[in-house]
Amino acid sequence: MTVPEKLLFVCVNERAPDAKESCGGHHGSGEFLRALKDGVKRRGLKPRVRVTHTGCLGVCHGGPHAYLAPEGRWFHAWGAEDVDSILDALEA
Ligand code: FES
Structure with missing residues (x-):
């Protein structure tokens, strides 16, 4: 096993639309998670x-x-356009 x-x-937490803001749902963290995993x-x-x-x-x-x-290191309010720069950080 490699550690x-x-x-x-x-964060892919998704709350009801009328609840406190969250990363999932319309913020799209699930899509970005897939893009990062693919990358x-x-x-x-x-x-x-x-x-x-x-x-x-x-x-x-x-x-x-x-x-x-x-x-x-934290990444905040990132989007599809930031996936490559986050991957660069992971690669460093
Ligand atoms: S919903 Fe709390 S950090 Fe993502």
């Missing part, structure tokens, strides 16, 4: 890097949000 050196946790595979970063979904990371407003460990 990943980097883990990107992507990690395409760039040959597995198994050194792993992208995984998670529940609420506690920052909610203005999402989607993701957290990179062990660097402790």
Whole structure:
């Protein structure tokens, strides 16, 4: 078993439309999660890097949000146009 050196946790929490803001649903974190997973595979970063979904990371407003460990780096309000730059960060 290979233990990943980097883990990107992507919040996919989805709340009801009339509830507090969340990363899932219309913020599209599920689509971005798939794009990031595809990118990690395409760039040959597995198994050194792993992208995984998670529940609420506690920052909610203005999402989607993701957290990179062990660097402790946050990605806020990112979108499809940011996928390549996030992949660059995972590759570094
Ligand atoms: S819903 Fe994504 S950080 Fe809370």
